[in-house]
Amino acid sequence: MTVMSYLGAIGAAQREAMEADERVVIIGEDVEANVYGTTGAGKSRKDKGDFLEMFGANRIRNTPISEEVIVGAAIGAAMTGLRPIVDLSYSSFLYMAMDQFVNQAAKNRYMFGGQASIPVVFRSAMFYGLNTGAHHSDRPYPMFMNVPGLKIIVPSNPYDAKGLLRTAVDSDDPVLTFEACLLWGSKGEVPEEEYKIPFGQANVARTGDDVTVVAISSAVPEALAAAETLAGEGVSVEVIDPRTLVPFDTEAVIRSVQRTGRLVIADPAHRTCSAAAEISAIVAEEAFESLRAPIMRVTTPDTQIPFSPALEKQLYPNRTKIEDAVRRVTGLMANTLNTELTSPAPRM
Amino acid sequence: MTVMSYLGAIGAAQREAMEADERVVIIGEDVEANVYGTTGAGKSRKDKGDFLEMFGANRIRNTPISEEVIVGAAIGAAMTGLRPIVDLSYSSFLYMAMDQFVNQAAKNRYMFGGQASIPVVFRSAMFYGLNTGAHHSDRPYPMFMNVPGLKIIVPSNPYDAKGLLRTAVDSDDPVLTFEACLLWGSKGEVPEEEYKIPFGQANVARTGDDVTVVAISSAVPEALAAAETLAGEGVSVEVIDPRTLVPFDTEAVIRSVQRTGRLVIADPAHRTCSAAAEISAIVAEEAFESLRAPIMRVTTPDTQIPFSPALEKQLYPNRTKIEDAVRRVTGLMANTLNTELTSPAPRM
Amino acid sequence: MDLSSQNLLEMQRRMLRIRRFDERASKMVKRGQIPGTVHTSIGQEAQVVGACMALGDGDYMSGNHRSHGHPIGKGSPLGPLMAELVGKATGVCQGKGGSLHLADFAVGSLGESGIVGSSIPIATGAALSSKVLGNGKVSLAFFGDGAANQGCLYEAMNISGVWNLPVVFLCENNQYALSTPAHTVTSGVIADRAAGFGMPGVRVEDGQDVLAVFEAVTTAVERARRGEGPSLVEVVTYRFNEHSEGLRLGTDYRDAEEKAAWVERDPIVLFRRHLEREGIATAEELDALEAEVLAEVDEAVRFTDESPYPDPSVAFKDLYTEPIGAIA
Amino acid sequence: MDLSSQNLLEMQRRMLRIRRFDERASKMVKRGQIPGTVHTSIGQEAQVVGACMALGDGDYMSGNHRSHGHPIGKGSPLGPLMAELVGKATGVCQGKGGSLHLADFAVGSLGESGIVGSSIPIATGAALSSKVLGNGKVSLAFFGDGAANQGCLYEAMNISGVWNLPVVFLCENNQYALSTPAHTVTSGVIADRAAGFGMPGVRVEDGQDVLAVFEAVTTAVERARRGEGPSLVEVVTYRFNEHSEGLRLGTDYRDAEEKAAWVERDPIVLFRRHLEREGIATAEELDALEAEVLAEVDEAVRFTDESPYPDPSVAFKDLYTEPIGAIA
Numbered sequence A, B: 001m002t003v004m005s006y007l008g009a010i011g012a013a014q015r016e017a018m019e020a021d022e023r024v025v026i027i028g029e030d031v032e033a034n035v036y037g038t039t040g041a042g043k044s045r046k047d048k049g050d051f052l053e054m055f056g057a058n059r060i061r062n063t064p065i066s067e068e069v070i071v072g073a074a075i076g077a078a079m080t081g082l083r084p085i086v087d088l089s090y091s092s093f094l095y096m097a098m099d100q101f102v103n104q105a106a107k108n109r110y111m112f113g114g115q116a117s118i119p120v121v122f123r124s125a126m127f128y129g130l131n132t133g134a135h136h137s138d139r140p141y142p143m144f145m146n147v148p149g150l151k152i153i154v155p156s157n158p159y160d161a162k163g164l165l166r167t168a169v170d171s172d173d174p175v176l177t178f179e180a181c182l183l184w185g186s187k188g189e190v191p192e193e194e195y196k197i198p199f200g201q202a203n204v205a206r207t208g209d210d211v212t213v214v215a216i217s218s219a220v221p222e223a224l225a226a227a228e229t230l231a232g233e234g235v236s237v238e239v240i241d242p243r244t245l246v247p248f249d250t251e252a253v254i255r256s257v258q259r260t261g262r263l264v265i266a267d268p269a270h271r272t273c274s275a276a277a278e279i280s281a282i283v284a285e286e287a288f289e290s291l292r293a294p295i296m297r298v299t300t301p302d303t304q305i306p307f308s309p310a311l312e313k314q315l316y317p318n319r320t321k322i323e324d325a326v327r328r329v330t331g332l333m334a335n336t337l338n339t340e341l342t343s344p345a346p347r348m
Numbered sequence C, D: 001m002d003l004s005s006q007n008l009l010e011m012q013r014r015m016l017r018i019r020r021f022d023e024r025a026s027k028m029v030k031r032g033q034i035p036g037t038v039h040t041s042i043g044q045e046a047q048v049v050g051a052c053m054a055l056g057d058g059d060y061m062s063g064n065h066r067s068h069g070h071p072i073g074k075g076s077p078l079g080p081l082m083a084e085l086v087g088k089a090t091g092v093c094q095g096k097g098g099s100l101h102l103a104d105f106a107v108g109s110l111g112e113s114g115i116v117g118s119s120i121p122i123a124t125g126a127a128l129s130s131k132v133l134g135n136g137k138v139s140l141a142f143f144g145d146g147a148a149n150q151g152c153l154y155e156a157m158n159i160s161g162v163w164n165l166p167v168v169f170l171c172e173n174n175q176y177a178l179s180t181p182a183h184t185v186t187s188g189v190i191a192d193r194a195a196g197f198g199m200p201g202v203r204v205e206d207g208q209d210v211l212a213v214f215e216a217v218t219t220a221v222e223r224a225r226r227g228e229g230p231s232l233v234e235v236v237t238y239r240f241n242e243h244s245e246g247l248r249l250g251t252d253y254r255d256a257e258e259k260a261a262w263v264e265r266d267p268i269v270l271f272r273r274h275l276e277r278e279g280i281a282t283a284e285e286l287d288a289l290e291a292e293v294l295a296e297v298d299e300a301v302r303f304t305d306e307s308p309y310p311d312p313s314v315a316f317k318d319l320y321t322e323p324i325g326a327i328a
């Protein structure tokens, strides 16, 4: 085992993937100068281990600022023999290439009756919580979940970040990664040897009996902190990190709710049509008989992200909000409408 | 009262809005030749009443095929004194301008602290169910519901189509309309005089006591047909048409479920993170105590849309699937996992 | 250009295939035998075939909604194409694509796209893969005068210029985008846009002359193959039919005289005259060729008619390479 | 160009405002007084001010992440801008935009955009509204050499050419997009791209000369105002600081000599020399001007410091014009 940061783990996965398969190439803005820190040796930015020096300009493709053609070209390249990893930096820039994601990446294999596979990985980071303003703080994975044909991963720690990214590169289907910038610096143990984490297998981050908390991305550490506090109050919380949203490990969540009878979902996305909505709907349909309390969602309310430090932080799911939600579903707190939880959120 | 088709109602609303306010302009591909039938007099396509002749080329803006700048320019124009209606024809083309929808239309007013309003309407039609293939059959409203700052309407009949569109043009905020091509030809009574339908007020299309069916867009007539059949079996179904998805009339749904105790949602969008997911999650959170059965979603499964007539039709919510879902939640049918409903849908 | 008689006859054969296939498809749409609609390349055969024949068999190509002409021009057999239009299991995409969303990877067709402009980046990516893998393949993107106003074209031209990609951007300027005359929505001249992106831009004024098209595209393909980068070729042509079959607009946005003048310049008639005049083939040989092609189309329809529809379960296949969940 | 001394001094004043404001903001970022980051226009003042002064007060403008220079150049007061950068309630956007996402509608600033290229269509739309309403306003879109590779620029150029819109596309070519040298990702010459879209394209080679910029942009603005349509102006300049303040890349992608040579050509120093040489102002008058501007910046910081942070409930306001649901 070795200790790695989340960002370091991504860099390491990329390096391994590049070494393992010559068809893997990295495409993106400023990848040559390693501006975002995942195309260097993981030490300083300019040293012998630079990806550009290791793999050459043929495989490290520094691009113009042209997201639509970058994404489209990666799809075309994937259909014809390469296995590109595309670094799109911020998740808020994905919209620039939306047509290529939805109409080409997700549909081509299907429309063409399986004539081609599209082994491509699109990486992007969600910079929310860092006062970067509305154009830099999006967490748009729910809209991609609504597009059949894409796979979506949301690693919450260095171990998962590395293992899931290796699997993503191996996948013959398009994969979108949503990395949480808030977690970039977080450290964790990672095996020395290569490993890959299968998609569709949730991680039970903490076992418990009274309430199931499904937490996504940066909400996972918050949920774990909440669980710790609640343990002190005699409430035993199970924390499930789905790790991949498509495919989603329905069974793990159902099994847990069948035991606990209560579900809270912590999801940093905007509330309406969030991943939390989907998970709630699955459980309300498939495990209704086990439910002993309302399903509560702790999400970012349906407002855009303000810049001011006086305004932003209150919006995201945090340990306190998760604790309150758990207290409500366990009857430790009056169970009033959820809207007060994220007060003064607009209600719709 | 006069009888109008759905498409005719949209044309009539546009004409009234153009006449009522000089700042209203129509922007879009092929609007000059009235290719999509909403910029003519509603009679034949080329006659005295043509919009181009009535309003002139200054206000009827035929465009190049450039969705990104069309949408962006409409936003910029709306911020500076016009009130554009943009005709984007097929909903599957919206992705081309996704950045403008999400990063400009939805965010500008908020980011700039309310300095500008953005009174613009983006119209598009969903052509599903007509063997037009995967690039022409999308029903992407759920992904826009995840974007705070946009309003979304989904009229299901001529009366609503006309009344909601008039309100949309009056709105000082960006509104997206998703029209169902399947309903274009459907006829209905429409008042002679001008009228507008407020946003956020659901229509109870049929009252009932045993089960609440919330149905969206073209699923509304299917739900009504199912209700009729089920009435014959002694099951009384209430059909609610939300009409606008943002804002959503939460109260109407909650009130109904509090009475019926059972909820089925029929939504033509793809299942994962659908509008149905959101409605289910709202009810599982706010009306849990009233629920007497699992909440069932009847949606399009998470597959892309195939062209062949042998493949396509089975995918969408129809009266039979809605009936089955109602029978399950009322115990008239064995309540097994939903996935069999849309069999053989992939399950995630 | 040094073309064998065999190649010249193959050009005529492919143009005829497009014409007869599209004529048949048009009828079938009107009779309800093909669901949805189709967009024919009738009138544009010289532009399609001249471009396709300039490519090698292994080269790549992407296209648009005007979708059967391209694969036919590149050598696709007609049966699976026709079966696809009808939605049969034997369709080239198992009936899942349909007319606008065809692909035939066997001939390098990476996909026709129903989204105007959207397949241009795909062809660019195929060129990138050729370049990285060093396999010498060239890529060609077909798109219309309407698509030439989509921004992704300029992103694609720029990035392939920077990376020296082996790609040819081929604008089929049939002078209309649906009901909209190109000159009313195009500022400047499409071919002239190449210069600002550092690449050659050629305008083939007579797109009804298959040899003129072939020559211009061959120059571009050879340049690409030599590693000298992309080119833009604009071909001026005309579609003889409506934008799509069965479409009825109350107004005709095209001048009757203009149309008549273009129909007069039928690329197949013109090339037949050329072949006869140059002694490449006799009238009898050319008649026989036409009969052969007609028989091919008949056979494609027979193949289609005899093919089954796909099993409903096919709707749930091929979304992912590795299915991601249990099928209930 | 016929410029009064007053106008010339106003140019120097606005350049100085940008310089001193950005210098102060840079310090505040490094001290943690401004959250996030800021992108300065230091070194590019001539390009910004030359362009802004060519516009009338009522004219529109859109910009990008390098965001304070533009409104300052157009005449915004400094206090609300600085307060915005800190996230105070008195910020020009109530603290909700922040550095990259500013707007000051009072001076025609329709918004700086954090999304590269994304505000170009917005300026185009403002020009459309001028045209439809016939109010004579001109619109100018600022964007970088990096943004010049976004497709929406070409869609915007095309549509404004077709509609003859009163808009100026102003490319701030500071030769780098973040770490990426423009020449490595740009095929052809940006200004030359105008020709293919049927409009004039001018390259101002010395973007450090405020009068050269002013002249080129004035020509474009006058053309637009006369109803003759859009123009593209590319200005070659250089940013003296890092891409954004506080950014530390281990490698320097810019050559030290290149940088030194550009810093040598400081637009403010050059213009001060010009003003003295031409007898427009004395050294003492110019010293006084500099002191005045410094005082303005001090005052902006004082204003900011004394301003409250917004109430948390402000996060839930102004999303919609008419709130769409109960606020719990």
Ligand SMILES: Cc1ncc(C[n+]2csc(CCOP(=O)(O)OP(=O)(O)O)c2C)c(N)n1
Pocket (backbone or CB within 6 Å): B029, B065, B067, B089, B093, B096, C065, C066, C114, C115, C116, C117, C143, C144, C145, C146, C147, C148, C172, C174, C176, C177, C178, C243
């Ligand atoms: C992104 C997008 N916008 C609009 C359409 C609708 N549409 C289909 S074909 C067409 C005209 C295309 O014109 P052109 O590119 O010149 O090709 P042509 O049909 O003339 O061959 C339009 C507007 C579409 N399919 N995709």
Ligand SMILES: Cc1ncc(C[n+]2csc(CCOP(=O)(O)OP(=O)(O)O)c2C)c(N)n1
Pocket (backbone or CB within 6 Å): A029, A065, A067, A089, A093, A096, D065, D066, D114, D115, D116, D117, D143, D144, D145, D146, D147, D148, D172, D174, D176, D177, D178, D243
């Ligand atoms: C759509 C998009 N892609 C990428 C980025 C990240 N980014 C921010 S600024 C920048 C460089 C912009 O370069 P240029 O347009 O030349 O402007 P400059 O910073 O040089 O003034 C990049 C890549 C972004 N903000 N938006």
Ligand SMILES: [Mg+2]
Pocket (backbone or CB within 6 Å): C144, C145, C146, C172, C173, C174, C175, C176, C177, C178
């Ligand atoms: Mg055309």
Ligand SMILES: [Mg+2]
Pocket (backbone or CB within 6 Å): D144, D145, D146, D172, D173, D174, D175, D176, D177, D178
């Ligand atoms: Mg730059």
